[in-house]
Amino acid sequence: MSSDQPIVAHSVADLRALVSGWRRLGETVALVPTMGALHEGHVSLTKRVRQEANRVVVSIFVNPTQFAPNEDFSKYPRTFESDLTKLAAAGVDAVFNPAPSDMYPDGFATTITLAGPATAGLEDRFRPTHFAGVATVVAKLLLQASPDVAIFGEKDFQQLAVIRQMARDLDLPVEILGGSTIREPDGLAMSSRNVYLSDAERQTAPLLHRTMQDAGQRIRAGADIGATLDSARAAIAAGGFDIDYLEVRDAATLAPVEALTGRPLRMLVAARIGKTRLIDNIAVEA
Numbered sequence: 001m002s003s004d005q006p007i008v009a010h011s012v013a014d015l016r017a018l019v020s021g022w023r024r025l026g027e028t029v030a031l032v033p034t035m036g037a038l039h040e041g042h043v044s045l046t047k048r049v050r051q052e053a054n055r056v057v058v059s060i061f062v063n064p065t066q067f068a069p070n071e072d073f074s075k076y077p078r079t080f081e082s083d084l085t086k087l088a089a090a091g092v093d094a095v096f097n098p099a100p101s102d103m104y105p106d107g108f109a110t111t112i113t114l115a116g117p118a119t120a121g122l123e124d125r126f127r128p129t130h131f132a133g134v135a136t137v138v139a140k141l142l143l144q145a146s147p148d149v150a151i152f153g154e155k156d157f158q159q160l161a162v163i164r165q166m167a168r169d170l171d172l173p174v175e176i177l178g179g180s181t182i183r184e185p186d187g188l189a190m191s192s193r194n195v196y197l198s199d200a201e202r203q204t205a206p207l208l209h210r211t212m213q214d215a216g217q218r219i220r221a222g223a224d225i226g227a228t229l230d231s232a233r234a235a236i237a238a239g240g241f242d243i244d245y246l247e248v249r250d251a252a253t254l255a256p257v258e259a260l261t262g263r264p265l266r267m268l269v270a271a272r273i274g275k276t277r278l279i280d281n282i283a284v285e286a
């Protein structure tokens, strides 16, 4: 690990030249796609892939196509200088920070169409165009950086499933890894969007994780999944959240489940407090 400044590539051509140079030396490459506003969760992803590859590239690109018109694209936090400081301290080799016109030049016309986990009835019910934007930009980033391995946070659990499916379906020559969610001491999952929370909302926010943990424990102990989720939804709503969904799904396929199956399950939540929409998930192993 070093605290040298990472090399910053602002164009696809610069990124490709950098990666080709490493490849000529026989080095392997990992990519950590991000939208910046980096926190410890992102830093943990860079550390995790450092174990897998000689070189670590972090992309920072706030991808317009994954935001609907009514979402927070324009106010999404942009903190490039402090992101660079964090990545230097983490020993990252390079940052890819393309301009929107490099990613989506005039005349750009292609979008990846998804089924499978992208249509599981979770995020897609509330953000119907989101995963097409994510998959399209991630496919581009993977083709631009041609990494051996790429890592995505488990906090966006459905996104990770969508990306795994896409990489498999398109035979992308990359290994997709998931990185564990990093939490604040009170259990709130780290997220770039946590900066939107008022002080009072920030105090309430850990209720999501606490309630899921409670419900997970009861389900593991044999309680009925439907009834347990109903009372967990009531507890979350009583705390002042508007719930988009709270569900238990098969962890691999995201298919609905009604009882323990012997396969890994995942409990996933999305809920709004004030103007902020939070998502989180936990494992509910049988």
Ligand code: PAF
Binding pocket: 033, 034, 035, 061, 063, 066, 134, 137, 138, 152, 156, 159
């Ligand atoms: O998870 C994110 O930050 C984004 O959805 C990603 C994967 C970087 C694509 O823009």
